Amino acid sequence: MSELKRILLAEDNENDVELTLAALAENRLANEVIVVKDGVEALDYLYRRGRFASNPAGNPAVCLLDLKMPKVDGLEVLRTMRADPKMHAIPVVILTSSREERDLVESYRLGVNAYVVKPVKFQQFVEAVKTLGLFWGVLNEPPVGSVRRVA
Amino acid sequence: MALFGNASVRLKLILASILGSGTALLIVGAVITEFDLIALHARLLNRMTVQADIVGANCLSALLFNDPKSAEDTLAALKADPRILGAGLYTADRKLFATYLRDPASGARVMDETLGDAGEGHRLVGDRLRLSRDVLFNGAATGTVVILCDLREISQSLTRDVVIFGSVLLLSLLVALAISSRLQRDITQPILHLAATARRVSQDKDYSVRATGDRRGEIGALVVAFNEMLEEIRQQESALRGAQDELERRVVERTAQLQAANSELEAFSYSVSHDLRAPIRHIAGFAEILENDGNGLDEAGRRHLKKISQAASRMGELIDDLLVFSRMGRSEMQAAAVNLTDLLKEVVREAQPDVKHPIDWRIKPLPTVHGDPAMLRLVLSNLVSNAMKYTGKTEHPRIEVGVDRDEGREVVICVRDNGVGFDMTYASKLFGVFQRLHRADEFEGTGIGLANVRRIINRHGGRTWAEGELGRGAAFYFSLPKAKEPTP
Structure with missing residues (x-):
C-alpha cells in the first residue's frame, strides 16, 4: 500500500499549470495536486482562510512555488512559511523560468529546499517534473502533520 | 655663509661684523707697524750716516798726519750714542787705522784688520747694522769710517707697537660686539618674523596668514612679495578646491546615472529571464505534447510542429546565451592570480570526452595572469570548444595553445587550429x-x-583578434595584463 502525498502548486500562468499537470500525468504520478493562482491564494490555502476555510487540517507534502506571481510572489510566500512555526518545516520547491543569481541567492537564504529552472524543452521539463514528483511526492517522508491519501 | 654652518642669522650677523672690523683693524695695524719700522730704519740710517760723516771729518787730520792716537780719541766721541757698539777707521789702502769699542772688556774683535772691496753703504748682520762711509779730502777718498750699530731698539719698538695694537684690537672688537649685538636686532627681527610666518603656513596649510612689518627696504620687499605669494597660493588653492568639488559632484552624478542605467539593465534582463522564457516554454511544451499525440496530423503538419518546437528551443538557447552575455558585462570581477596553464588543462580535460576523433593537442606553458578565474575559464573554454567544433570535420585535427608574444606588462595568448577557418573579409564580425x-x-x-x-x-583591459583562412584553420588571439607577482 503506497501513500500519495498532497502537492500544492502555486502558479499564475494557466499554460504552465497545464504543462505541469501534463508532465505529472505523463509520469503517472497520481498525487492530489492543489492548484492556486497566486501567493495570496497559496497562503489562504495553507492557513485555511477564504475559500479554503472549510478545508480539513493538514499540510501539503510539498509546495511547488512559482517566483513571479501577482499580489504576493513566491519568495514572499516562502518567507511567510519559514517564519511560521506550524509551517516552517513544509518542503518548498521553487519552480521558475528564472536563472537569475539574485533569485537563487534569496531563495536559499530564505530556506528553500530545492530550486528548479523549468527547461524550455518539454521532454526535459517532463523529466524534471518526474524527478520532483517522485522525490517529494513519493520518496521523501514529509514532516508530521502532512495530509496523506491512500491510493 | 657656509663658513658659519647652520648658525642662526643673529649669530651670523654678529660674527660677520666682528670678523669684518677685526680684519680691517688687523690690516691697518700691520700697515702702520710696517711703516713705523721703515721710518725707524730710515731715521737710524740717516743718524748713523751723519755720525760717520762727522767722525770721518774729525779724523781727517789724524789720517793725513798718520796719528792713530788722535783718531781713536775722535772715535771715542761716539760713546755719546749708546746704540753704537763700535767703530773703525780704515786708511785709503783699506787697512785698520783706529778702532772704538763700546765695551772693551768683552775683548771681542769687532772690526776686521782690512776692509773688504765693498764701497760705501750699509748691510744688516744679525740684529746689527754695519755702515761704512768714505772720508773725503779734496773730493778723493782718504779713508773709510765703519760704524756698527745695535738694532735692538727697533725690535723693542716693534714689540711695543704690537702690544699697543693688540690692546686696541681687543677693545675695538668688544665695542664692535656690543654695537652689532644691538644693531642685529633691527635686521634679524623682521627676518625671524618672516621665517616664523612661513613655518606656520607650511605647518597649518593656512594660506590666509599674512606677514607684518615695515614695508621699506629689501626685507620690506620680501614681506610684500611673501604676502603676494601667499595670496596667489590661497586663490589657486580655492580655485583647485572648487574644481575638485565640481569634479566630485560630477563623479557622483555620473555614478548615479551609471547605477540607474545598470539597474535598468538588470531589471530588463530580469524580466527577460522571467517573462520572455515562459511563452517560449509554452510554445515548445504544447508543440511537443501535440507531436507526441500525433493524432489527426498529416506528414506536413507533423513537420511543421517539429519546426515550431525546434524554433522555440532555439529561442530558449538564444535567450539563455544573451542572459549569460549580459551577466558577463554586469557581474563584479574577482581579482586573483590565475595560472592559465592549470586552467587550460582543466578546460581541455572536461572538453575531451565530447571528441569523437582524437585531436593532436599542442599546449605550451602559459603564464600566470591577473584576473577573474571564472571569466577566464569561460574564455579558454569558448576558444577551445570553438577550435574543437571547427576541426570536427578535419582529417587530422590539431589545436595549439601558447604564448604568441610576451610584451612585459601584457601577454598575448593564441589558440590555433587547422579546422575549416574563415574568410578574413568577415573577421570583424566574428566577435559580435x-x-x-x-x-x-x-x-x-x-x-x-x-x-x-x-x-x-x-573587462580585463586586454584585446581580442583573429586570423584565418578558409579551409586552412584559424587563430584566435587575446592579450591580458600579467600578474604582478606570479604565484609559484
Whole structure:
C-alpha cells in the first residue's frame, strides 16, 4: 500500500499549470495536486482562510512555488512559511523560468529546499517534473502533520 | 655663509661684523707697524750716516798726519750714542787705522784688520747694522769710517707697537660686539618674523596668514612679495578646491546615472529571464505534447510542429546565451592570480570526452595572469570548444595553445587550429553578438561565445583578434595584463 502525498502548486500562468499537470500525468504520478493562482491564494490555502476555510487540517507534502506571481510572489510566500512555526518545516520547491543569481541567492537564504529552472524543452521539463514528483511526492517522508491519501 | 654652518642669522650677523672690523683693524695695524719700522730704519740710517760723516771729518787730520792716537780719541766721541757698539777707521789702502769699542772688556774683535772691496753703504748682520762711509779730502777718498750699530731698539719698538695694537684690537672688537649685538636686532627681527610666518603656513596649510612689518627696504620687499605669494597660493588653492568639488559632484552624478542605467539593465534582463522564457516554454511544451499525440496530423503538419518546437528551443538557447552575455558585462570581477596553464588543462580535460576523433593537442606553458578565474575559464573554454567544433570535420585535427608574444606588462595568448577557418573579409564580425560565419546546419551554436570572450577580455583591459583562412584553420588571439607577482 503506497501513500500519495498532497502537492500544492502555486502558479499564475494557466499554460504552465497545464504543462505541469501534463508532465505529472505523463509520469503517472497520481498525487492530489492543489492548484492556486497566486501567493495570496497559496497562503489562504495553507492557513485555511477564504475559500479554503472549510478545508480539513493538514499540510501539503510539498509546495511547488512559482517566483513571479501577482499580489504576493513566491519568495514572499516562502518567507511567510519559514517564519511560521506550524509551517516552517513544509518542503518548498521553487519552480521558475528564472536563472537569475539574485533569485537563487534569496531563495536559499530564505530556506528553500530545492530550486528548479523549468527547461524550455518539454521532454526535459517532463523529466524534471518526474524527478520532483517522485522525490517529494513519493520518496521523501514529509514532516508530521502532512495530509496523506491512500491510493 | 657656509663658513658659519647652520648658525642662526643673529649669530651670523654678529660674527660677520666682528670678523669684518677685526680684519680691517688687523690690516691697518700691520700697515702702520710696517711703516713705523721703515721710518725707524730710515731715521737710524740717516743718524748713523751723519755720525760717520762727522767722525770721518774729525779724523781727517789724524789720517793725513798718520796719528792713530788722535783718531781713536775722535772715535771715542761716539760713546755719546749708546746704540753704537763700535767703530773703525780704515786708511785709503783699506787697512785698520783706529778702532772704538763700546765695551772693551768683552775683548771681542769687532772690526776686521782690512776692509773688504765693498764701497760705501750699509748691510744688516744679525740684529746689527754695519755702515761704512768714505772720508773725503779734496773730493778723493782718504779713508773709510765703519760704524756698527745695535738694532735692538727697533725690535723693542716693534714689540711695543704690537702690544699697543693688540690692546686696541681687543677693545675695538668688544665695542664692535656690543654695537652689532644691538644693531642685529633691527635686521634679524623682521627676518625671524618672516621665517616664523612661513613655518606656520607650511605647518597649518593656512594660506590666509599674512606677514607684518615695515614695508621699506629689501626685507620690506620680501614681506610684500611673501604676502603676494601667499595670496596667489590661497586663490589657486580655492580655485583647485572648487574644481575638485565640481569634479566630485560630477563623479557622483555620473555614478548615479551609471547605477540607474545598470539597474535598468538588470531589471530588463530580469524580466527577460522571467517573462520572455515562459511563452517560449509554452510554445515548445504544447508543440511537443501535440507531436507526441500525433493524432489527426498529416506528414506536413507533423513537420511543421517539429519546426515550431525546434524554433522555440532555439529561442530558449538564444535567450539563455544573451542572459549569460549580459551577466558577463554586469557581474563584479574577482581579482586573483590565475595560472592559465592549470586552467587550460582543466578546460581541455572536461572538453575531451565530447571528441569523437582524437585531436593532436599542442599546449605550451602559459603564464600566470591577473584576473577573474571564472571569466577566464569561460574564455579558454569558448576558444577551445570553438577550435574543437571547427576541426570536427578535419582529417587530422590539431589545436595549439601558447604564448604568441610576451610584451612585459601584457601577454598575448593564441589558440590555433587547422579546422575549416574563415574568410578574413568577415573577421570583424566574428566577435559580435550572435554573429556566425557558418550555417546552423554546418556547425551548431548561437554565436555568443566569441562575444563573451571579447567582453571578458575587454573587462580585463586586454584585446581580442583573429586570423584565418578558409579551409586552412584559424587563430584566435587575446592579450591580458600579467600578474604582478606570479604565484609559484
